[in-house]
Amino acid sequence: xxxxxxxxxxxxxxxxxxxxxxxxxxxxxxxxxxxxxxxxxxxxxxxxxxxxxxxxxxxxxxxxxxxxxxxxxxxxxxxxxxxxxxxxxxxxxxxxxxxxxxxxxxxxxxxxxxxxxxxxxxxxxxxxxxxxxxxxxxxxxxxxxxxxxxxxxxxxxxxxxxxxxxxxxxxxxxxxxxxxxxxxxxxxxxxxxxxxxxxxxxxxxxx
Amino acid sequence: xxxxxxxxxxxxxxxxxxxxxxxxxxxxxxxxxxxxxxxxxxxxxxxxxxxxxxxxxxxxxxxxxxxxxxxxxxxxxxxxxxxxxxxxxxxxxxxxxxxxxxxxxxxxxxxxxxxxxxxxxxxxxxxxxxxxxxxxxxxxxxxxxxxxxxxxxxxxxxxxxxxxxxxxxxxxxxxxxxxxxxxxxxxxxxxxxxxxxxxxxxxxxxx
Amino acid sequence: xxxxxxxxxxxxxxxxxxxxxxxxxxxxxxxxxxxxxxxxxxxxxxxxxxxxxxxxxxxxxxxxxxxxxxxxxxxxxxxxxxxxxxxxxxxxxxxxxxxxxxxxxxxxxxxxxxxxxxxxxxxxxxxxxxxxxxxxxxxxxxxxxxxxxxxxxxxxxxxxxxxxxxxxxxxxxxxxxxxxxxxxxxxxxxxxxxxxxxxxxxxxxxx
Amino acid sequence: xxxxxxxxxxxxxxxxxxxxxxxxxxxxxxxxxxxxxxxxxxxxxxxxxxxxxxxxxxxxxxxxxxxxxxxxxxxxxxxxxxxxxxxxxxxxxxxxxxxxxxxxxxxxxxxxxxxxxxxxxxxxxxxxxxxxxxxxxxxxxxxxxxxxxxxxxxxxxxxxxxxxxxxxxxxxxxxxxxxxxxxxxxxxxxxxxxxxxxxxxxxxxxx
Numbered sequence: 169x170x171x172x173x174x175x176x177x178x179x180x181x182x183x184x185x186x187x188x189x190x191x192x193x194x195x196x197x198x199x200x201x202x203x204x205x206x207x208x209x210x211x212x213x214x215x216x217x218x219x220x221x222x223x224x225x226x227x228x229x230x231x232x233x234x235x236x237x238x239x240x241x242x243x244x245x246x247x248x249x250x251x252x253x254x255x256x257x258x259x260x261x262x263x264x265x266x267x268x269x270x271x272x273x274x275x276x277x278x279x280x281x282x283x284x285x286x287x288x289x290x291x292x293x294x295x296x297x298x299x300x301x302x303x304x305x306x307x308x309x310x311x312x313x314x315x316x317x318x319x320x321x322x323x324x325x326x327x328x329x330x331x332x333x334x335x336x337x338x339x340x341x342x343x344x345x346x347x348x349x350x351x352x353x354x355x356x357x358x359x360x361x362x363x364x365x366x367x368x369x370x371x372x373x374x375x
Numbered sequence: 376x377x378x379x380x381x382x383x384x385x386x387x388x389x390x391x392x393x394x395x396x397x398x399x400x401x402x403x404x405x406x407x408x409x410x411x412x413x414x415x416x417x418x419x420x421x422x423x424x425x426x427x428x429x430x431x432x433x434x435x436x437x438x439x440x441x442x443x444x445x446x447x448x449x450x451x452x453x454x455x456x457x458x459x460x461x462x463x464x465x466x467x468x469x470x471x472x473x474x475x476x477x478x479x480x481x482x483x484x485x486x487x488x489x490x491x492x493x494x495x496x497x498x499x500x501x502x503x504x505x506x507x508x509x510x511x512x513x514x515x516x517x518x519x520x521x522x523x524x525x526x527x528x529x530x531x532x533x534x535x536x537x538x539x540x541x542x543x544x545x546x547x548x549x550x551x552x553x554x555x556x557x558x559x560x561x562x563x564x565x566x567x568x569x570x571x572x573x574x575x576x577x578x579x580x581x582x
Numbered sequence: 583x584x585x586x587x588x589x590x591x592x593x594x595x596x597x598x599x600x601x602x603x604x605x606x607x608x609x610x611x612x613x614x615x616x617x618x619x620x621x622x623x624x625x626x627x628x629x630x631x632x633x634x635x636x637x638x639x640x641x642x643x644x645x646x647x648x649x650x651x652x653x654x655x656x657x658x659x660x661x662x663x664x665x666x667x668x669x670x671x672x673x674x675x676x677x678x679x680x681x682x683x684x685x686x687x688x689x690x691x692x693x694x695x696x697x698x699x700x701x702x703x704x705x706x707x708x709x710x711x712x713x714x715x716x717x718x719x720x721x722x723x724x725x726x727x728x729x730x731x732x733x734x735x736x737x738x739x740x741x742x743x744x745x746x747x748x749x750x751x752x753x754x755x756x757x758x759x760x761x762x763x764x765x766x767x768x769x770x771x772x773x774x775x776x777x778x779x780x781x782x783x784x785x786x787x788x789x
Numbered sequence: 790x791x792x793x794x795x796x797x798x799x800x801x802x803x804x805x806x807x808x809x810x811x812x813x814x815x816x817x818x819x820x821x822x823x824x825x826x827x828x829x830x831x832x833x834x835x836x837x838x839x840x841x842x843x844x845x846x847x848x849x850x851x852x853x854x855x856x857x858x859x860x861x862x863x864x865x866x867x868x869x870x871x872x873x874x875x876x877x878x879x880x881x882x883x884x885x886x887x888x889x890x891x892x893x894x895x896x897x898x899x900x901x902x903x904x905x906x907x908x909x910x911x912x913x914x915x916x917x918x919x920x921x922x923x924x925x926x927x928x929x930x931x932x933x934x935x936x937x938x939x940x941x942x943x944x945x946x947x948x949x950x951x952x953x954x955x956x957x958x959x960x961x962x963x964x965x966x967x968x969x970x971x972x973x974x975x976x977x978x979x980x981x982x983x984x985x986x987x988x989x990x991x992x993x994x995x996x
Contacts, residue, residue, distance in 0.1 A: 173440055176383065176797065180390030183801025184598075186879060187809065188394065193883040197890040204891055204898040208905070222879070226872040233794055248565065251433040258393060258429070262400040269404040270411055277411040284415070358869065380647055383590065387597030391805075395601065455772065458640045465600060465636070469607040476611040477618055484618040491622070587796065587854055594804025602808065662979060665847040672807060672843070676814040683818040684825055691825040698829070 171236050174250060178236075181254045182229045185261060189221050192265040213271035216347055217285070221264040223354040224289060225257065228296065231357070238310050239303055249299045256292035263288040271343055282339035282346045289350060290332035297325045328353055378443050381457060385443075388461045389436045392468060396428050399472040420478035423554055424492070428471040430561040431496060432464065435503065438564070445517050446510055456506045463499035470495040478550055489546035489553045496557060497539035504532045531567055535560055585650050588664060592650075595668045596643045599675060603635050606679040627685035630761060631699070635678040637768040638703060639671065642710065645771070652724050653717055663713045670706035677702040685757055696753035696760045703764060704746035711739045738774055742767055792857050795871060799857075802875045803850045806882060810842050813886040834892035837968055838906070842885040844975040845910060846878065849917065852978070859931050860924055870920045877913035884909040892964055903960035903967045910971060911953035918946045945981055949974055 193214050195207040202210075232253075239246070263285045270281035303309055304318060313321065331353040339346040400421050402414040409417075439460075446453070470492045477488035510516055511525060520528065538560040546553040607628050609621040616624075646667075653660070677699045684695035717723055718732060727735065745767040753760040814835050816828040823831075853874075860867070884906045891902035924930055925939060934942065952974040960967040 170444075173382065173386070175794065177386045177390055177436060179794070179798045180387055180801055181394055183798055184391050184394040184805050185397075186875070187802055187805040188398070190806075190879045190883050191809070193880065194886055198894045198898065204887075204901045208901070222872075222876055226869075226875075229798060230868060247437060248433075251429075254393070254433075255429055258397045259400065262397045265401055266411075273405045277405065280411045280415070380589065380593070384593045384597055384643060387594055388601055391598050391601040392604075395605070454644060455640075458636075461600070461640075462636055465604045466607065469604045472608055473618075480612045484612065487618045487622070584858075587800070590797065591800045591804055591850060594801055595808055598805050598808040599811075602812070661851060662847075665843075668807070668847075669843055672811045673814065676811045679815055680825075687819045691819065694825045694829070 186225045188261040214268040217264045217268040220351045227357045253295035259288050278343040279340045282343035286335040293328050393432045395468040421475040424471045424475040427558045434564045460502035466495050485550040486547045489550035493542040600639045602675040628682040631678045631682040634765045641771045667709035673702050692757040693754045696757035700749040707742050807846045809882040835889040838885045838889040841972045848978045874916035880909050899964040900961045903964035907956040
């Protein structure tokens with residue numbers, strides 16, 4: 169399969185999943201016995217979870233594209249690894265809603281909800297690592313990674329995976345700290361780039 | 376119509392349908408009187424149904440693309456056969472939710488829900504068989520299938536259709552066994568490919 | 583704006599709207615005091631409305647593409663006429679849900695629901711007629727329509743508009759008859775084509 | 790990243806967000822104790838909010854495309870500014886639902902709901918201004934803006950931003966007047982264009 173169609177389908181899934189996140193933001197309508205100000209304030213876990221999930225899907229989309237435009241062609245294995253990645257992406261709105269609902273109540277339910285949230289992220293992270301590892305191993309890359317690039321890439325993935333695994337553990341101590349950790353992972357990825365083809369020079373036409 | 380736009384629209388529908396599947400995963404919020412662990416454990420039919428439907432839509436998407444990139448052009452009949460296929464794809468989230476809701480309760484309701492689930496899959500399978508049969512018959516293929524390929528393709532479709540029809544029957548004996556059978560059909564299709572243009576060679580640029 | 587991007591965005595809206603239709607198919611979960619067989623049978627207006635709306639969006643998508651691939655370029659007016667069309671397309675899932683909910687109850691509510699349904703279709707039909715009329719008038723067509731083609735096109739649009747306006751009226755006599763009429767309009771459009779560029783010859787590569 | 794893929798993803802998000810708006814239009818089913826005519830009439834804030842949000846997303850989509858087809862390439866900063874824009878676009882269905890729910894009740898809740906609605910619009914407007922300002926500053930434009938064009942563009946953005954900020958304030962006096970003001974901002978943008986590449990000449994093929 170051409171990478172173009174695989175990317176187009178993946179983009180569609182990313183776009184729908186990122187937009188469905190906002191369905192979790194809804195507050196009860198009038199007649200709930202609370203003022204809107206109270207309801208909006210009370211919904212802070214929804215906003216926190218929305219920001220983390222939005223940033224994470226946004227970043228995985230950027231990295232997905234960075235990886236795919238350096239891939240020669242997509243064989244059946246890459247296709248199913250990509251579906252595995254999307255399997256976890258599609259589950260993010262569910263995990264986001266669950267953690268937003270349960271973060272407010274103290275105790276084991278909030279911890280479990282945060283752990284589920286991080287498990288979905290870790291599943292996505294493993295699927296992406298698989299995609300990347302397979303592309304290098306099978307020499308599917310248009311521009312080969314140098315040994316230094318490959319080492320740097322593995323460090324990157326290790327940091328992401330370690331971050332999410334740590335966040336699963338921390339969820340049972342402090343669910344909010346667990347969420348903050350996954351936000352930090354997202355911020356880290358904003359500033360760190362998947363090594364790939366050299367990016368388009370500013371001032372030069374993109375290819 | 377060019378195949379490109381027909382594929383783009385179909386991809387959009389596939390992407391939305393596969394993402395909507397996850398809406399069925401939601402568990403009740405706090406205050407239901409159960410722990411989250413109980414609610415998540417209790418929702419196992421949702422996960423089973425989600426995995427089967429995700430895999431099935433994923434596979435039909437792969438096969439759809441494999442077929443379409445070997446089609447010369449799309450006449451009005453192919454267009455409406457494709458809409459018939461999408462008609463069933465769009466109904467999959469509904470069928471998934473229904474079987475997830477009712478699998479937990481024993482008796483005739485669970486059987487009927489599983490049967491409805493399989494009927495939607497069988498409808499999709501028939502629509503895809505029609506598309507394929509029409510493409511061969513009207514010589515719309517860019518690369519003609521050999522007689523052996525065509526025979527192999529018909530065996531494939533027969534296996535899929537027989538699988539879903541059997542699953543409809545089994546639903547009235549054991550709904551869970553019926554679902555497991557449709558999961559096996561999905562696994563079968565992962566390893567069996569729609570005969571088509573030779574796939575891109577690993578290491579060679581995809582076309 | 584290039585027609586390509588306008589089509590891509592429109593396709594996205596068509597794809598999401600057609601997939602959201604199936605959200606209306608959901609039946610209550612276990613514990614409603616009815617068997618699933620009863621609930622599914624009771625939901626027949628949902629199926630009827632789903633079939634009509636699916637067919638109508640599918641056809642308008644086909645005609646939209648037929649029209650756009652014969653348009654030279656999209657000026658600001660065409661862009662906003664297209665947004666007007668999408669405005670009504672996006673409202674179809676709402677109209678479908680409303681008529682499905684109310685068709686079951688007799689009396690004025692069912693009539694009003696059917697009338698709203700037809701008004702949304704008529705709005706879409708007017709917006710599409712505007713798009714078509716503007717394209718001809720401003721000589722934006724790649725292949726000019728012959729006088730005979732233009733006459734035939736106007737008859738086509740007149741039949742569609744007359745069908746929906748009649749259906750609005752009939753809704754107050756028999757809501758079901760009104761729905762059947764809009765189904766007949768959809769069937770009519772399956773067999774009648776928007777005059778445009780000659781379709782790709784079967785056996786010849788699509789352009 | 791090429792602008793093409795960034796546009797495709799953004800278009801997907803715009804298309805899903807604009808279609809999800811209509812989910813807010815739903816009225817309660819039969820058995821609510823009110824006639825459908827009453828319920829539909831009572832839902833006027835939903836229609837008003839739907840029209841404003843649909844027009845605003847439609848316009849931002851048009852302007853987004855006008856801007857992007859004049860951009861040479863997308864660096865990491867533009868990418869994240871674009872994600873910031875989408876962050877607010879995705880929140881629009883939530884803001885629309887909230888204002889539609891609360892506009893009907895008088896008092897501070899309606900004011901707060903209208904203010905939230907305008908804050909989301911203002912956030913989107915700021916993100917778009919950032920995108921535009923960065924594109925000019927970094928000389929990423931294919932066709933440089935003349936000084937007059939740049940001045941005109943800044944006036945345009947200033948009017949939009951001033952409109953939304955005023956609307957936030959007015960929300961606490963009259964929520965309905967606040968909504969009408971954001972509708973006027975949308976109407977203004979229909980007639981005023983983001984300065985950019987010269988539009989395709991009517992009668993000439995679009996590029």
